[in-house]
Amino acid sequence: MRSTGIGSFPGVDLAEALKINFAECPELPYLPELPARGVASGMIGRGIAALSGLSADLQPAGWRLTDAPGRDQLRARATLRDDLDQLEEAVQDYTGPFKIAICGPWTLAASVERPRGDRALADHGARRDLGQSLAEGIGQLVVDLGRRLPQLELIIQLDEPLLPTVLAGEVPTASGFSRHRKVDLPELSERLTDVVDSIMGTLPGLAAEPVEGPDLPPVGSGLPRTWLHCCAPGVPVKLIKDAGFGAVALDLDQLGTRDWDLIGQAMTDGLWFGAGGLSTATGDSTGRQWSPDQIAQRVLRATRTLGLEPDVAGRMIITPACGLARFDQRSAVTALRAVRKAADIVTDQLAD
Template structure:
């Protein structure tokens, strides 16, 4: 069976939009997930939601964005708001998905995306401080373990829990292209062994909690070998961004019995929307390109939009979700 899912984000700016997004994914997708509606405010975005999970470190909002304030004491009001909003979304999930017996997915920002986005207490990004980025990764590992336990309590009949770790910034971290606070310099390169170690703490915590660790990275130079070496058993990608080396890495992933979530449905409404047949043919051409039998690997292939749908209008959002589901049924 080929599953259908989404990357995570939806358009909207209030709780009703979240409720509608959740109804859509639960009703249409064979691998539903907890939607993100970042238009509700910075506490509802990818980074804010993840910081809301952290119990070991506190954070607050500054004009430049999120900033760590130290070890856990009395969380600042913005972090409490992020935590409260996530809890409210999980309560809604528990109500709407009562009895859900299939797989289910949640998303968190990865340790390197957080380190490149969040500031240290004394300024500049966490990325600038080896000890701070280690502490952040380890705090995230604890948080995702607790998050999985909470999901198990709320969805006791779920067949599988998947945690998608979003790392859109990881290639830039590895390349040393993240700007410093002044904008005149770049943070030093983080070498692959350290990048792998931090990811391994988080992905290992997901696995030890009884869930499946996936990583989403839609950059053209996503380091698939590093991600799998760190413990990812699923890779979520935008097919249009994959180069020759990436195709080979995805083929190796499928051949190893792991999962590829293939982003093939456009995230924004194109001038000439593709048909289901055209998108199915694209998937089959890709499988032929990498030399794999569609029937043999159908159970390890997941269909999704190319990236999040936060920029799409309501009509295309529904179309993209329905197309993903329909393609997966046809391939399955």
């Protein structure tokens, strides 16, 4: 069983963060976000940087779509380019899977304002244009990385912390006195599928991703190339799988009985599961709240409750529940090391 991190990381030195992530996540390293460098380097900023054909700028109320790229979007794009340059230097001797996280279309639509104000979520055309722009931009990013680093088996993780809120119609309007209407399920799925299709269509071999069933032969490492991560309750697991994602990564603390039933069925059908076994909630930022044994027992308890066969349980990957930006660097290293050791414990237990 493998382990990996999720997205954000403390500090402002990407070279150091990459060095740590390769050391502590050797089977699935990833490109961390460093929001301490500024808003252009956070989850939404990286999503803004990836947009193709759409412009934005940072206003007092947050990111807003504009007619021409603003200074902050240009800074976000420059930061992403520099991050990829540093990644290129860091991975020259590495061959294998590598994960990059980008903000998903629904969290972006619920966070970015239209030119006239209020969220892009409020307007069907705006959320369609934003989603298609993001899908095209992520596809271009995959092509760029494939050209720069052909030895990497690229994995794209969409971060969608607001997806359940959008689904429930609970995103507040600009005034705060009402909520945006629910988005229909077909549209929710379509925007996610747009991104998956863009990723799967940009590099040779991706269309062979084994997400249709557990008996299909693995490609490369066998890891799915498209993930969706959400650390909120009420994640629509079936919708995510039906949209084409090969893996879903969730916070174990947010899961109820019904969620586990859906996860168990989806895993039996071929979905991989990122088990967020180390809490990153408020008050837990020491990174020492779970020992490797405790994390491992949480995951093993889930596999036994679901009655998963060892080969199906092997499609779990242990992660922190969310990003580690709130941690100090020492505690973030402790957290990644804990989930890596937990993965080793679970592997040994499943082998017995």
